[in-house]
Amino acid sequence: MTTKKYIKLILILGSLTALGPFSIDMYLPGFSGIAKDLHTTVAKVSMSLSSYFIGISAGQLLYGPLLDRFGRKKPLFIGLLVYILASLGCVYVADIDSFILLRFVQAIGSCAATVASVAMVRDLFPVKDIPKVFSLLMLVLGLSPMLAPTIGGYVTEDYGWHTVFFILMCMGMAILIAAQVGLPNSYKPDTSISLKPKPIISNFLKVLKEPQFFTYAFTGSISFSGLFTYVAASPIIFMDIYHVDAKTYGWIFAFMSVSFIGSSQLNSVLLKKFSSEQMIFGALITQSVIASVFLILAVNNLLGLYETIAMLFLFLGCLGISNPNTAGLTMAPFAKNAGSASALMGAIQLGLGALASFAVGVFVKDSVAPMVVIMTSTTIIAFIVLNIGKRFIKEKVEVSKDDDVLVGH
Template sequence: MSRKTYVFLILILGSLTALGPFSIDMYLPGFPAIAKDLHTTAAKVSLSLSGFFIGISLGQLLYGPLLDRFGRKKPLYVGLVIYILASVGCAYTESIDSLIFMRVIQAIGSCAASVASIAMVRDLFPVKDNAKVFSLLLLVVGASPMIAPTVGGYVTSVFGWEMVFMILMGMGLLILLAVFLWLPDSYQPDSSISLKPKPILQNFWKVLREPQFYTYAFTGAIAFAGLFAYVSGSPILFMEVFHTDEKVYGWIFAFLSVGFIGSSQVNTLVLNRYKSEQIVRVALMSQVLIALTFLVVALNGWLTLPITLVFLFLFLSCIGFTNPNASALSLAPFAKNAGSASALMGAVQMGMGTLISVLMSQFEEPSALPMVAAMAGSASLALLVLLVGKKTIKQQVEVQQDAEAAFLH
């Protein structure tokens, strides 16, 4: 394909991938305002974030088979319409319970975009380019943590938190229009794919029992859970422990995202010299070392705002290397059922995010310790899963191989 087409596809797929992160990041500065208006606590408001993760986990398992059965675009249209309607529902909610419910529905809609975009990477680009494409998608997604919380902070302080969800509704409409007009349907519908529960579960089981998939999918998901711990804990950490306001919090979140996004782009250069599996191993070992040091500093009461920012920047930078390579290695063995594989990978990732965000919401007292401990625990467990899982892989499919070599199923 031409360079112009390549860039255009990356922008559209990146926008689809970014819809979920925007939905997460933009309302974070509004936690205190939402808690005040809905007569609850910031910790209870964080359950709406957990609800979003639950919706994404469930929705990805739903959309995986639909994307393989009906092609990529029809299920994507349905998901985007659900997202748009749920965003309006969030803006007009009057209780924390209804907000949590609408966030679950909003997530179910948004994850159609994320599952479709990941599957279409596997459809549209050769396997040898997948890790680089994932890194480029992260560059587009990087607009989320750099722009969304900052905009959300200003919108919340001037117009109120409800306006944030109306903006998200507008984004959904624009993306729906772009998909309809310019995104090719990259996959022929496969009528042999059954939508009955038993065949669907059998298909997921076929994906899950692939050693390369479960090793790198769980390694990547558990390592990525550290990011969810940061996202869940950062509003309380910065606005209640360090007493910043919504606007300053937005700028801090934007600054820290530079580490995550910047490293994901350096990853595209590093891939010219090293294999994805080598990068995952080194990045994950670094992530563990940084997180454990962070925990020791927190336990001794040595944390200040600048020290906290340094540790978070380094930790998120490691994830920027781990995530795209683990994703590419997870999907490398699949061609025919890439939709189901990407859905299952995303469900595992969001499932881990749900667990860690629910855990974070149980701590009512403002403190850095729960977030830091969760980050250290997730990184250490991810390294253990990698070391144990690697022993079960008999013949690894490299992301540098041609697409034909990856057609194992």
């Protein structure tokens, strides 16, 4: 493969990967504007985030079988088309319920891009290059939550929140054209794959029964729902409670991403010395201590804007360490069912994330405390699940040192 072709493929796959995070983070600075225009509360607007997470969660399970059955490009084309139309709908939306529904449809569409990009890395690159390609895509995934809210903050302040969805629609169109023109047909449709619910469900059940899968998938997903809690609560916390403007909010959000990305880079250094299990255990203990201190401060009203930012920064740092390791150990036992295992892991993670962000919409109104309560309880539950689940694992499958694991946002 020529360098030019290699770069072209990475750029297209990277843009497919970035569509999801941009759709999640770019409109966050517009929450109070959306609430005002649609005559509702910011907490109700945050339900549109939950509906987006539910959409991605369901979409993960849906596209896995479709991409194997019909090849990569057809489902990708249809998914992106759905995404473009839903984004257009969001530009002209008149009430909050239609907005929440359109965000769900938008998520189902964008999910095609996320799942297809992972599948196509496996199709297009030789096995020895796959970890390197995934690392590059991880960089895109990492930069997206830094760039998206900052850009969104400026667009919202200067042109209003409708423009954000117009930009997302244009991104969808550009990616659709690039994917159709620039990506080869990397996979022959496999007509033997049944799309009947029964074989698909039995495949997922087989994956679920593996003790190493359920232990680390649930440990990882429950602790990771702390991140979703933060994402959903952050517009309410920073813009409603601490009264920062949309641009400043975008910068705060970008600063928080540094913690998550920095610690996941530190993770690869620490793995030379420690095993994945030790890393998860250490990260969860540290995270429990940080969350408990955070809770004591929140309940006693000892948190200002800067203290809140500092505590969240430390909390997210622990997730950057535990998340790649739980993902690696979750996927390790599956040489054959990797697609189903990866889809199921993504669905569990996003499903629990949707629940957490839903709880934020219900409980977080005028204080930081409910957000911290949710974060502390998810961390402690994850720690308990880890210690109970470990007892069921008879033979442990290790992650080989040169494997890189793709982590969902």
